[in-house]
Amino acid sequence: MEIPDELNALLAAMKLTGKEPAWKFSASTDQVTVQLTWTKAKEQEAPSCKPKPALKSKPPSTRRRDAKRYDQWMAKKTAVVPAVPIQQTTITQTEARDSVVGHVLTPTKYKGEPVGVVVNRDIVTSPYNPNKACHRLVFYTSTNDRGKRSRIDFEEGFDIDDPDLLRTPPTHIARKWLLHAGQLGSQTDGMVTRYNVDTCNRPLPVSAPVFEKTVIRRINIAAVDVIWDYAPRKINIVTMGDLRDPNTPGNLYVHNTDKFIGTQYKKTVYREFYDGSFSRQVQRTEKDNHLGILGPIIKAEVGDVIEVVFKNMASFDNSIYLKNLPLDNEMSKHLRNGVKPGDVKIYKWRVPERSGPGRNEPNCVGYTYNSPVYPNRDIATGLIGPLLICKRGVLDVYGNRKDKTNREFALAFVIFNEANSHYFDENVRERAPNRTNLDDSIFKQSNNKFSINGFIFSNIPNLEMVEGDTIAWYTYSFGSFLGAHSNHFHGQTFVKTSALSFRDDVIGVVPGSYETVEMFADNPGTWFVHCHLGLHMSAGMLGTYTILPRNHTGPFKGYKEHV
Numbered sequence: 001m002e003i004p005d006e007l008n009a010l011l012a013a014m015k016l017t018g019k020e021p022a023w024k025f026s027a028s029t030d031q032v033t034v035q036l037t038w039t040k041a042k043e044q045e046a047p048s049c050k051p052k053p054a055l056k057s058k059p060p061s062t063r064r065r066d067a068k069r070y071d072q073w074m075a076k077k078t079a080v081v082p083a084v085p086i087q088q089t090t091i092t093q094t095e096a097r098d099s100v101v102g103h104v105l106t107p108t109k110y111k112g113e114p115v116g117v118v119v120n121r122d123i124v125t126s127p128y129n130p131n132k133a134c135h136r137l138v139f140y141t142s143t144n145d146r147g148k149r150s151r152i153d154f155e156e157g158f159d160i161d162d163p164d165l166l167r168t169p170p171t172h173i174a175r176k177w178l179l180h181a182g183q184l185g186s187q188t189d190g191m192v193t194r195y196n197v198d199t200c201n202r203p204l205p206v207s208a209p210v211f212e213k214t215v216i217r218r219i220n221i222a223a224v225d226v227i228w229d230y231a232p233r234k235i236n237i238v239t240m241g242d243l244r245d246p247n248t249p250g251n252l253y254v255h256n257t258d259k260f261i262g263t264q265y266k267k268t269v270y271r272e273f274y275d276g277s278f279s280r281q282v283q284r285t286e287k288d289n290h291l292g293i294l295g296p297i298i299k300a301e302v303g304d305v306i307e308v309v310f311k312n313m314a315s316f317d318n319s320i321y322l323k324n325l326p327l328d329n330e331m332s333k334h335l336r337n338g339v340k341p342g343d344v345k346i347y348k349w350r351v352p353e354r355s356g357p358g359r360n361e362p363n364c365v366g367y368t369y370n371s372p373v374y375p376n377r378d379i380a381t382g383l384i385g386p387l388l389i390c391k392r393g394v395l396d397v398y399g400n401r402k403d404k405t406n407r408e409f410a411l412a413f414v415i416f417n418e419a420n421s422h423y424f425d426e427n428v429r430e431r432a433p434n435r436t437n438l439d440d441s442i443f444k445q446s447n448n449k450f451s452i453n454g455f456i457f458s459n460i461p462n463l464e465m466v467e468g469d470t471i472a473w474y475t476y477s478f479g480s481f482l483g484a485h486s487n488h489f490h491g492q493t494f495v496k497t498s499a500l501s502f503r504d505d506v507i508g509v510v511p512g513s514y515e516t517v518e519m520f521a522d523n524p525g526t527w528f529v530h531c532h533l534g535l536h537m538s539a540g541m542l543g544t545y546t547i548l549p550r551n552h553t554g555p556f557k558g559y560k561e562h563v
Helices: 005-013 067-078 090-100 332-337 375-381 424-431 441-446 536-540
Strands: 021-029 032-037 116-124 178-179 192-198 208-228 264-273 298-301 305-312 343-351 364-370 384-391 409-416 450-454 463-467 470-479 486-489 496-497 502-503 506-511 516-521 525-531 544-547
Touching: 021 116, 067 424, 192 375, 264 424, 364 375, 364 470, 364 516, 375 409, 384 409, 384 470, 441 450, 450 506, 470 486, 470 506, 506 516, 525 536
Parallel strands: 208 305, 298 384, 409 470, 463 544
Antiparallel strands: 021 032, 116 208, 178 192, 208 264, 305 343, 364 384, 409 450, 470 516, 486 506, 486 525, 496 502, 496 516, 525 544
């Protein structure tokens, strides 16, 4: 069939000359239709010089069509970038070394005071890039974006809340760890499990030598036996009645006969000593008398190293463990196995950024320490104490605060069940020799001491401050599931600051927890502080604190000087 010239010209313009068309026929009774179809081949596009735009953010899961680009983005996101070496010369290194090495500061406030802190300034080589953490991507849903089952586990250096907080070198913690409830007795009842921290398989970056100041806060602590009196004054300050009177509420908890122990028990407590010889114990002053049965306050800043020289001077195995801090050495086995009577162990904890106060929290927050060998029995025997972790620059070399806070008080609301104490049988033999039925309900109740720092019925001393003071209260709770407390401060309000701040006069604590609140003392007088649960308060879990007038005169010296 001959193709018209007009069609040939069109085919030439479309570069279809010489190509065979596809034929299609259709016929009817009066005509025949022929359809010719030419198909133009797809030309290869010229390469574009314009680069693909870089991915600035994680693409949404619904648009991850380019798997290669997503893998490139993921590789870039998780890459470990080596630190840039710092240009140094022999002269600069020598000058820096001469200026810092060998300077050890041992501050002393007065003659004979124990060494409380040692400041070492050394040139160290940090094996970590402080801006990068070695961790795998963790998915918190049932399946990840590629349909694979998620794994809820971690690698060394991974911070669940915010990897940017990992500015202090991560501790090597790749192993199995224990996870249990903070309530005493829950572990033996089965509320316990383990979680794994895997070894980081990628090489950690190595940074250039840096100059680092390490503050080592050293304290000598021993577990010592004492005869503890829960109520040195046998007076109920609410009714002003004599607690030794059988008709006085509260008599059950101080009743002392040949069948009831009374208020004095043999216990084991943490106490501070002047040096590692443990020959002379540090005597408490008005500033810390309120601690009572608690051990000394251990203070540190973020980035510090806490070194505890610990001696067991009791008759049973025990140890000391600072909560919320990872051990800095291989002494963890001694925590669970305990330190034998008469032995001395040195524990070191480095305070990482993630263990300190959050961005919106107070300058110092309270934690606790205790003996973890037999937690239920050790704590019932008295082995507990307060721990304070502060932001950088808040503490001086003596452990005193440099901010606006004038006084600090640690209050532990604890129901001591003396039946769980290591010395319960001995206490019964020595102080209730004619007691034969240990299962008597009244006798059992008499051995539950509803205390604040080991004191009942407002025997806690030296909760004193001055009008205009800023006070930090650290409240704790230990015990079983019955040890939840609602702590009420009369006469004042406090501020609790975290993500949000609120003002109140009641703060709740549950067993194994701790709360930090701040108070501005503006209402002079003597006020109640107590647990608001009726049974706890009537059994003695109450005390008083005093706000002295600004122009007061007296022997009280447990506060900073006022303008």
